[in-house]
Amino acid sequence: MDSPNFGFLAVLLCVTMTLVTAEDPYHFFEWKVTYGTLSPLGVPQQAILINGKFPGPVINCTSNNNILVNVFNQLDEPLMFTWNGVQHRKNSWVDGTPGTMCPIQPGTNFTYKFQVKDQIGTYYYFPTTALHRAAGGIGILQVHSRPLIPVPFDNPADEFAVVIGDWFNxxxxxxxxxxDGGKSIGRPDGIHINGKSAQVGAQIEPSWTFEAGKTYRFRVCNxxxxxxxxFRFQGHDMKLVELEGSHLMQNDYMSMDLHVGQCMSVLVTADQPPKDYYLVVxxxxxxxPHSAVATVRYTGGKGPPSPDLPPHPPGNxxxxxxSINQFRSFRWNLTASAARPNPQGSYHYGKINITRTIKLVNSRNYIDGKLRFALNGVSHLETKTPLKLAEYFGVADKEFKYDLMPDDPPAEVEKNVKIAPNVLNGTYRNFIEIIFENRENTIQTYHLDGxxxxxxxxxxxxWAPEKRKNYNLEDAVSRHNVAVFPGCWAAIMTTLDNAGMWNLRxxxxxRFYLGQQMYFSVLSPERSLRDEYSLPDTxxxxxxxxxxPKPAGYV
Known part of the structure; x- marks a missing residue:
């Protein structure tokens, strides 16, 4: 853990020395994380602020840039951030999950250093410790294409970062x-848009300003x-251009479903009579049902938003x-110039043989009267030592066992659930298929770090093997999150080409807090810096x- 001054100065000195070797540009951020009071729904409560604000600062960068975020924890409990969707190539050391890092203790600071390698798109950061995510500490991370790489749409007049989601009082x-007492948190009390929850007819200041005839990019994360x-805009269509780091074949939508953990970019053209309009979530x-609105104001426009809202999509x-049909309408733009994931070429995924199939079934359980959630009969338990550190120091056997969870769910998956660290060995560079099968009556969403x-x-x-004939093996979107609807299944494919310890959650x-997660341990057999970084000195x-004693590093 760095001291408040000298650690960051040491990092700056190292960066200054390395800049002469023509590394990619660096961006430096200093965050003071504190408690504050917010009342999105009219009820004052303790919130988590970054530099006094919620949402937190936008991290604005370009593909391959290096990011350094010096976090000062001024809370009264440990704190840790993850960077949802940032792949951290060869660098799970700063992934910011309990299985990879020790948290930042109160009154201390730590500098996260990572590179947005071969990525573009819209992501967000949030705290993974305790239930801090419910209180704030969240912001947008936006990665632009390099200046010489064209994008498949004209530069917008402006960009707006929008954090939306449910809120609890x-x-x-x-x-x-x-x-911790074995009970559920219950249902949310409302919806917020960038920390505010206005209703139709309320006197609110506009959140964004349009000039007639211009086009604007909204980066939106749930x-x-x-x-x-x-979410939908009153009187305006949306053109979906980017989804979780991939440019899409562009379609116009009247409204967009956005599931928990997902981000997307839409273009909105100011082509309506100048006045105020609502963004409805x-x-x-x-x-x-819950909803909230924010206001878009045309420059020189006259008149409040109409109380007649755009139609809500069908329910139940x-x-x-x-929503499934909307998912099927998303197609990857294979001709767009952009950073491509998986440099081994697995974006030609439809021509690669599957080496392993993992079928995951989620379950809701009560163990000794306390609520738990599980995957394939294992409810993940956090360890005192981060899994990655225990593995690197050669003491993994004292903290966890590998492969407790089977690749196929047991016949009665909801019975005989184990509470234990859930770590699967993944073979480096193997091409795998993961099936998420949801037998519950609530929607699920999953994210894979790295x-x-x-x-x-x-x-x-x-799901059954013959269902593969229905896969999109040509232009499925490369992304980081997938929704699994009640009574449905979802299939994803990826190459385990990023060595490290990676959280699937x-x-x-x-559900995450009570065990519906696991880790992939993906080790490079060569212990080479080409494949994975050594443990950072900090x-x-x-x-x-x-x-x-610190083990010998990779070479």
């Missing part, structure tokens, strides 16, 4: 106490706790079919590795 510490949402697939079963994957299918029913944070040690 319970407070993050009360919610954590509920989960960073909520559990609720899928739909509403909950999806929930028994109690019909809404599931509607990789992009190809979401090749979502269909109702149970439910993005429903109650890494904080904790648990059983505290005080142990």
């Amino acid at each position: 319970k407070g993050h510490k009360s919610m954590k106490s509920l989960l 960073a909520g706790m559990r609720t899928s949402v739909n 509403s909950s999806r697939f929930t028994k109690t 079963t019909a809404g599931i079919a509607w 990789y992009s994957f190809f979401a090749v299918a979502i269909e109702p029913g149970r 439910s993005e429903m944070w109650e 890494t904080q040690l904790c648990g059983i590795v505290t005080g142990l």
Whole structure:
């Protein structure tokens, strides 16, 4: 852990020395993370602010840039950030999950250093410790294409970062106490847009300003706790141009479903009579509907937004079919110039033989009267020593066992659930298929750290090998998150070409906290710096590795 001044100065000195070798540009950020008070729904509660704000600062960078974020933890409890969708090539050391890093202790600071290697697109960051995600500490990370690489649309007049999601009035510490006591956090109390939750007719200041005839890019992320949402602009179509780091074949939409953990970019053209218009965000697939609005104002426009809102998409079963069809309309733009994932060439994924199939079935369980969630009968338990550190120091056998979870779910997956660290060995550079099968009556969303994957299918029913004939093996979108609807399955494909310890998790944070997650340990057999970085000198040690001599690094 760095001291408040000298550690960061040391990093700056190292960076200054390396700049002469023509490295990619560096961006430096200094964050002071504090508590504050927010009242999105009219109920004051403790929130987590970065430099006094929620949402936090936008990290604006370009493909291959190096990012250094010096985080000062001024909370009264440990803190850690993850960078949702950033692949951290060869560098799971800064992934910011409990299985990879020790948290930043109160009153100390730590500098995250990573590179947005071969990536473009829209992502977000958030705290992974405790139930901090429910309180804030969230912001957008946007990665532009390099200036000489054309994008498949004209430069917008401006870009706007939008964090949306559900909000609870319970407070993050009360919610954590509920989960620790074996109970659920319950349903959210409302929806927020960039930390505010205005309703139709309220006197609110405009969030964004349009000039007639110009086009604007909205980068929108659902960073909520559990609720899928739909967003739409009053009187304006949206052109979807980017989804989780991939340029798409461009289609116009009246409204977009955005599931927990997902991000996308839409273009909106100011082609309506000059006045005010609403951006509407509403909950999806929930028994109690929630919504919020924000205002777009045309320069020189006259008149408030109309109270007549654009139509909400259908709900319940019909809404599931509607949302699946929207997923099927997404197609990767294979001709666009952009950074491509998986440099071994696996973007030709339809021509690669599958070496391993992992079928994951989620379950909701009560063990000794306490709520838990599991994958294939294993409910993940966090260890005192981060899994990656235990593995690197050669003491993994003292903290966890590999491969407790089978690749196929047991016949009665909800019975005899184990609570234990859930780590699967992954063979470096193997091409794998993961099936998510949802037998519950609630929607699920999943995220895989360290990789992009190809979401090749979502269909109702149970998966079987013959279902592969329905896969999109040509232009499925390379992305980081996938939704799995009630009574449905989803299939993804990826190459395990990024060595490290990587978290596969439910993005429903109650489920993540209570065990619906696992880790892939992907080791390079050559222990080479070409494949994975050695343990950074600035890494904080904790648990059983505290005080142990540092192993020999990779060469």
